[in-house]
Amino acid sequence: MRAIAVSAFRAEPCLVEMPKPDPAAGEVRVKVEYAALNPRDWQIADGALDGVLPHVFPLVLGTDFAGRVDMIGSGDNRFRVGDPVLGRVTAPPVGRCGAYGDYVCVPQDSPIALVPRDMPLRTAAALPSAGTTAAQILSSTAVRSGRSLLVVGATGGVGSFLTQLAAARGIGVVAAVRGDEGRRMGALGATATVDTTDPEALEAAVRELYPGGVDALVDLVSTDAASFASFAALLADGGVAVTTRGVAAPAGVAWADFRIAPAPGLLDELTSAVASGELEVPVDMELPLEKAPQALAQNRAGGARGKTVFAL
Numbered sequence: 001m002r003a004i005a006v007s008a009f010r011a012e013p014c015l016v017e018m019p020k021p022d023p024a025a026g027e028v029r030v031k032v033e034y035a036a037l038n039p040r041d042w043q044i045a046d047g048a049l050d051g052v053l054p055h056v057f058p059l060v061l062g063t064d065f066a067g068r069v070d071m072i073g074s075g076d077n078r079f080r081v082g083d084p085v086l087g088r089v090t091a092p093p094v095g096r097c098g099a100y101g102d103y104v105c106v107p108q109d110s111p112i113a114l115v116p117r118d119m120p121l122r123t124a125a126a127l128p129s130a131g132t133t134a135a136q137i138l139s140s141t142a143v144r145s146g147r148s149l150l151v152v153g154a155t156g157g158v159g160s161f162l163t164q165l166a167a168a169r170g171i172g173v174v175a176a177v178r179g180d181e182g183r184r185m186g187a188l189g190a191t192a193t194v195d196t197t198d199p200e201a202l203e204a205a206v207r208e209l210y211p212g213g214v215d216a217l218v219d220l221v222s223t224d225a226a227s228f229a230s231f232a233a234l235l236a237d238g239g240v241a242v243t244t245r246g247v248a249a250p251a252g253v254a255w256a257d258f259r260i261a262p263a264p265g266l267l268d269e270l271t272s273a274v275a276s277g278e279l280e281v282p283v284d285m286e287l288p289l290e291k292a293p294q295a296l297a298q299n300r301a302g303g304a305r306g307k308t309v310f311a312l
């Protein structure tokens, strides 16, 4: 089968031929039709999980997939051959299977779910990691209707879902972005859009909207505690700040480092929200699998607008 893999940490991802994986007991094998890009993919290639989880090389990249169950391992299983499924490849060792490969084997109790009838697999593939992250972050902040949320990096995968989920709950979303993205963010439900490249104007705009400060901050961008703290300075007393970039540790009890948790049931909730039209899946770009190395380099440089998916 074809796969995009790296031969070592920090090696260039490239297209390789590999043997098809066989499903172990309790696993399903999925013929992948679409994979979605997440920054986690190049972060893993850089060694983000080195020393945390075992890895195998060549390490097949990719977490999020949608496809059809193609083979069932021995033992009980909640899926059947032919089922359309979406999910995340999370079981160690990292790289044994990856979404950027024609086939993945995943434990049947891992974060996978059936794709509802009529939902294109292309749409489904873009949902698992970014949708799960957005939903879990929103519940971790416990922000209620009528309150406010500042999202830094709102134009990307997580931010696009988070903006919609929060707006649907009646939360005022201030989307902090780079560039002229007011129209895009407004269409996703943002109350206001501010530019992070002019910090003084950003602060003035937020203070004008919410003179007492915002109720919550989700920072998807800052890679140092000082930058995170500068956004957190816009919080109201008792406000909650969450980062996905691991920079909250020294900051205090109301500031949290977010870590995505496996949640197959949440995937069902997300696909239902998409099927009912409550949640839009913003697929910005579709590319053939062969273009994944260039797309990963592009994502590392920035500029994501919604999700990029690969057709296998």
Ligand SMILES: NC(=O)c1ccc[n+]([C@@H]2O[C@H](COP(=O)([O-])OP(=O)(O)OC[C@H]3O[C@@H](n4cnc5c(N)ncnc54)[C@H](OP(=O)(O)O)[C@@H]3O)[C@@H](O)[C@H]2O)c1
Pocket: 038, 039, 040, 043, 129, 130, 133, 152, 153, 154, 155, 156, 157, 158, 159, 176, 177, 178, 196, 197, 220, 221, 244, 245, 258, 259, 260, 299, 301, 302, 303, 304, 305, 306
């Ligand atoms: N801890 C966890 O469990 C977890 C879970 C999910 C995601 N994450 C992490 O969270 C981050 C975001 O994920 P994602 O999937 O949303 O990534 P993404 O799709 O690549 O989006 C990132 C967005 O941030 C924007 N951005 C970058 N620098 C910015 C700045 N200074 N000001 C405003 N916007 C800026 C980018 O656009 P421009 O470059 O055009 O500004 C892009 O739209 C990634 O680092 C990811 O690894 C962590």
